[in-house]
Amino acid sequence: MSGLLAAVEPVVRLSPQTRVIAAVLALAFMLLILDLIRRDRLLERYSIVWFLLGLVMLAGAAFPILLELLARALGVRDVTIALFSAVLLLLLGLALNFSVIASRQAKQITRLAQQSAIETIEQPGEIESTKPAIDKG
């Protein structure tokens, strides 16, 4: 029981093999983000947070001391648990953020639809021809 409260020095660390895999994945992830921006599939606005996440992953793989500091701050002895907790919280925050964005956009779409509907009162003949074609890239 005393171990729960007295967690000071992390005892479970990432193995070198894991660190290499993590670094490679982080680099691949960042390249993917760059490619998505380059091909216009991802707005810069949303890419920044993902890119930063890739950087953090890379930093964690390159400097294990960072993860150990994190584990110590959280009071856990296992670095992997600290890592999982941090990532889980981050993803939770991101998911919530996207729900907020989706809600805002739904409102904007509704208002646009309403304004376009009011415009159709004046130009009743043109509805079919003005259906916008959305470029799906």
Added chain:
Amino acid sequence: MKTLVFIPAWNEEHSIEAVIADARKNLPKVDLLVIDDGSTDRTAARARRAGVMVASLPFNQGVGAAHQTGYIFALAHGYEACGQIDGDGQHPASELVRLVAVIESGDADLVVGSRFAGESDYRASRMRRGGQRMFSLLVSSATGQSFTDTTSGMRALNHRAMALFVRRYSSEFAEVESLQQAVRAGLTVRELPVGMLPRAEGKSFITPLVSAFYIFKTLVVLLVGQLRPRTNEPDGHP
């Protein structure tokens, strides 16, 4: 008073012409607007042929967005009052006349036609009535004002209520939540007993499970509504 009556309609090609004709006959002085909520049938075309204004939403947005379209249009074009009846033929325009009259007399900001207040002979299944009672109970306790028919789509309102609903209007629980909104904003809301016809076409999809889910959702929506900051004076006129 410059008054607009709008008719939200989603795939109501079989009833829309009759609804328009009924509204014309009973409300000869008002402007009529059909709000076609992304219908995929000939609702919009038939309404246009009947000679009324038609606002076509580019895709189905739900009843709340359709109502709000009416309020946005009414406020933008200087209407001081507006009434609304559903496009499925459930609401006799002769009853809406009485609601609009209350608004025009200035006795209320929002008037709702209730199937269950007074001696209405509206017949609904026991299930449906039970659900309605539940909604009424919830809204009544949330607002501190008694409501008997919280899902009625027959209503009339003035520019104050419209301004409130243009700013924010629930997309999923438009009828229920807007009552709470109006009362909380300090508007005078009244219910008037009206007669309604049963749905012409059996399109109601309310099963016990669905209504239980609705009631739960309504509960959440109303609770959240109670926590929203109060908006005391809708913008526009003092």
